[in-house]
Amino acid sequence: MKQQPTPTASPKDYEELIRLIHERHDQMSKTYQKISVYLTQNPNEVAVQSVNTIAERCGMHASSFVRFAQALGYKGFKELQVLFQKRLATAAPGFEARIKALDNELMNREDRSEYGFLHDLVVRDIASLQDILERTSGEDLAMAADVIEGADTIYLIGQLRSAPVVELLRYILTMLGKRCVLLDPGGGLATHMARTMKSTDALIAVSFRFYANEVVNIVEEAQKIGVPVVAISDSTLSPLAKSAKVLFSVPEHDYTFSRSLAAPMCLAQALTVAVVARVQKDDTAPRIPTVTGI
The missing domain is CATH 3.40.50.10490 (Glucose-6-phosphate isomerase like protein; domain 1)
Incomplete structure (x- = not known):
């Protein structure tokens, strides 16, 4: 059985936190690995959503996120979340924000027809393509x-x-x-x-x-x-x-x-x-x- 990360001095900025997550990922439990993936893939959403909302999207209990943060040296999840909020101050809009903006721009429609499915796919593809421009060096x-x-x-x-x-x-x-x-x-x-x-x-x-x-x-x-x-x-x-x-x-x-x-x-x-x-x-x-x- 994989051990959970042991408490340590908590990272002081987002980049240091991500480096630590990468270093420890292979030694983490399956639950903590799932949390790590969500945090690294959705930093803007982590910054603005409550721990309960984030946990619900991951299909687990909020207490798991609290214990994850404590294992990395934080008092709780809110202290870890501050790093994501500081990053958001200078970051580009997140994936979900892009989808909402694009959806509004393309005349947000509750359409379950064949055209509606095409609309949803196009909106998500545009957001994904914008995302890789920022992620790719x-x-x-x-x-x-x-x-x-x-x-x-x-x-x-x-x-x-x-x-x-x-x-x-x-x-x-x-x-x-x-x-x-x-x-x-x-x-x-x-x-x-x-x-x-x-x-x-x-x-x-x-x-x-x-x-x-x-x-x-x-x-x-x-x-x-x-x-x-x-x-x-x-x-x-x-x-x-x-x-x-x-x-x-x-x-x-x-x-x-x-x-x-x-x-x-x-x-x-x-x-x-x-x-x-x-x-x-x-x-x-x-x-x-x-x-x-x-």
Whole structure:
């Protein structure tokens, strides 16, 4: 059974708190890990909501949040929450705030028709795309482009709903002339194919909650043998994070049937366009070759 974090001097600012959560995440109980993910994915909501509301959204009792805060050295959850409130003073609007603003702008409608479902998806996609602009650093994009450009062979893995993202990456990178290997789960060969990777190659992995075991295992093995990993996942606390050279976090704020791939697809395209610009020595109007004949 995993131990809870032991009390310590409490972090004095938001950045220090997040670093401590990351350091201790693997040793936390399942309950505390779930709390950690919510805190790191929804900092603006944590700043303005009551502990009871936050706990209800996580499907647990408020006392768990209080004990979590105390384990990190705070007297209670309100003392921890102050760090999120200070961050909010200079932070951009949160995901839920964006959705509300966009919904109002697009004529908020209680429409359960087919068009209503389209409206809801578009609003959430716009908010997600705005969110990745703020979460994604130019340094990480440049580092990932370096890894992809310099790799002898690019291995790609993404299963279940992540599969379309790596399929898109395979298509574009192949058209660019890069040697790509898709670690397809078909036939049960993905793990065996991954064992052909070398340190001069690269692995691009995409996985969201609930993370496919084979993807997580292959990413960990790649890191052990020195293969650089570029990962796209839903949290900086994702099981891919500890093995990734570069991790792009694309939070999923609503675990419903209608979860969209617009944001991770956009991020994947941005990575490939960055590589195209380098290969073509054209950072103003890079062009991906197209299939012109059959």
